[in-house]
Amino acid sequence: DAGVIQSPRHEVTEMGQEVTLRCKPISGHNSLFWYRQTMMRGLELLIYFNNNVPIDDSGMPEDRFSAKMPNASFSTLKIQPSEPRDSAVYFCASKSAVYGYTFGSGTRLTVV
Amino acid sequence: TQLLEQSPQFLSIQEGENLTVYCNSSSVFSSLQWYRQEPGEGPVLLVTVVTGGEVKKLKRLTFQFGDARKDSSLHITAAQPGDTGLYLCAGARNAGNMLTFGGGTRLMVKP
Numbered sequence: 001d002a003g004v005i006q007s008p009r010h011e012v013t014e015m016g017q018e019v020t021l022r023c024k025p026i027s028g029h030n031s032l033f034w035y036r037q038t039m040m041r042g043l044e045l046l047i048y049f050n051n052n053v054p055i056d057d058s059g060m061p062e063d064r065f066s067a068k069m070p071n072a073s074f075s076t077l078k079i080q081p082s083e084p085r086d087s088a089v090y091f092c093a094s095k096s097a098v099y100g101y102t103f104g105s106g107t108r109l110t111v112v
Numbered sequence: 113t114q115l116l117e118q119s120p121q122f123l124s125i126q127e128g129e130n131l132t133v134y135c136n137s138s139s140v141f142s143s144l145q146w147y148r149q150e151p152g153e154g155p156v157l158l159v160t161v162v163t164g165g166e167v168k169k170l171k172r173l174t175f176q177f178g179d180a181r182k183d184s185s186l187h188i189t190a191a192q193p194g195d196t197g198l199y200l201c202a203g204a205r206n207a208g209n210m211l212t213f214g215g216g217t218r219l220m221v222k223p
Contacts, residue, residue, distance in 0.1 A: 033211075035213075042216060043202075043213040048210060100160060101157055101211070103155050103156070106152075
């Protein structure tokens with residue numbers, strides 16, 4: 001099992017550009033989560049899906065952030081337009097009832 | 113203000129020492145999890161506790177869930193340099209799958 005796969009691992013972009021982060025959850029896991037981690041605020045839940053349906057997006061900071069899960073094996077988190085304060089490590093995690101949560105290795109986003 | 117408060121925030125000890133990390137909240141959680149995170153990687157689940165008063169052991173690590181399910185502790189016996197990392201507690205409410213994370217305890221074990 002390859003675990004939760006995130007891409008890219010690192011992204012550097014200019015302010016105002018669109019950024020798309022990608023996640024492939026573990027096969028068979030029916031819940032998917034997007035988290036953001038910063039030194040100041042720690043790990044914050046942005047949005048989560050159950051069976052590909054968004055359940056709670058109250059953590060999404062602004063309308064500039066959007067997330068989709070078109071099928072059970074793929075999710076995206078998009079920021080448009082990006083701002084320097086969006087710089088953080090973004091984690092995707094998937095969950096099964098039996099094995100609990102598994103996090104990906106994260107995408108380190110730097111907006112300059 | 114974090115819903116889950118972890119203490120201490122930083123801890124630097126010598127190999128062989130014992131330590132305890134605390135995770136406290138005013139809220140009740142249906143379950144609480146502990147994770148360890150290394151630089152450049154995501155958090156890795158260590159244990160889940162679900163019953164008030166529950167104690168779980170994982171080799172040199174002992175996890176305890178408070179009787180009221182509002183707090184937890186992680187005790188490491190005879191710490192080793194390989195224990196170095198960021199330790200995170202996370203609580204789940206009855207509302208569903210959502211996890212709320214504490215701010216973390218950054219542990220460094222010196223050889």
